[in-house]
Amino acid sequence: MECRAGCGACCIAPSITSPIPGMPLGKPAGVPCIQLSDDFRCGIFGQSERPACCGGLKPSAQMCGANRDEAINWLSELERLTAPD
Template sequence: MECKIGCAACCIAPSISSSIPGMTKGKPAGVRCIQLTDDNKCRLFGKKDRPKVCSNLKASSEMCGNSASEAFKYLEELEQATVPD
C-alpha cells in the first residue's frame, strides 16, 4: 500500500521517542513533526537523517483507513493503548 500524499497522520498523531533533526528529544503525540512541509510531506523522506522508526513504518489499510481522519483516529487510539503507566 502507498501512503496517501498529504495525510501526515503518522507524523502528527503518534509520539516518537527517538531524535529527529530539529526535535532532538523526539516529539510528543499530537504534535506536528518539525520536518513536515506546509503540504504535509516529509523533508527527510529517503534521507539518512530520517528516524529509523519512521523509515520502518509501512502504510497499511488497517492503519491508514480510507482517509486522513480515519488514520488519525486509528493512530490516536493506538497511542493511547500503548502509553506506559
Template sequence: MECRAGCAACCIVISISSPIPGMPHGKPAGVLCSQLTENGKCRLFGQPERPVVCSALHASEEMCGATDEEAYKILAELEELTQPAE
C-alpha cells in the same frame, strides 16, 4: 498501499522517542514533526537522518483506514494503547 497525499497522520498523531533534526528530544503525540512540509511531506524521506521508527512505518489499511480522518483515529487509539500506565 501508498500514503495518501497530504495526510501526514503518522507525522502528527504518534509520539517519536528518538531524536529528529529540529526535535532533539523526539516528538510528542499530537505535535507536528518539525520535518513536515506545508504539503504534508517529510523533508527527511529517504535520508539517513530519518528516524528508524519512521522508516519502518509503511502505509497499510489497518493503520491508515480509508480516509485521513480514519488514519488520525486509528493512530490516536494505537498511541494511547502503547503509552505506559501512570
C-alpha cells in the same frame, strides 16, 4: 500501498522518542513533526537522519483507513493503548 497525498497522520499522531533534526528530544503524540512539510510530506524521507521508527512504519489499509481523519484516529488510539503507564 502508497502514502495518501495530503495526509501526514503518521507524522502527527504518534510520539517519537528518538531525535529528529530540529526536534532533538523527539516529539509528543499529537504534535506535528517539524519535518512535516506544508503539503504533509516528510522533509527527510529517505535520509539517514530520519528516525528508524519512521522508516519502519509502512502504510496499510488498516492504519491509513479511508481518509486522513481515520488514520489520525487509528494512530492516536494505538498511541493511547501502547503508552507507558
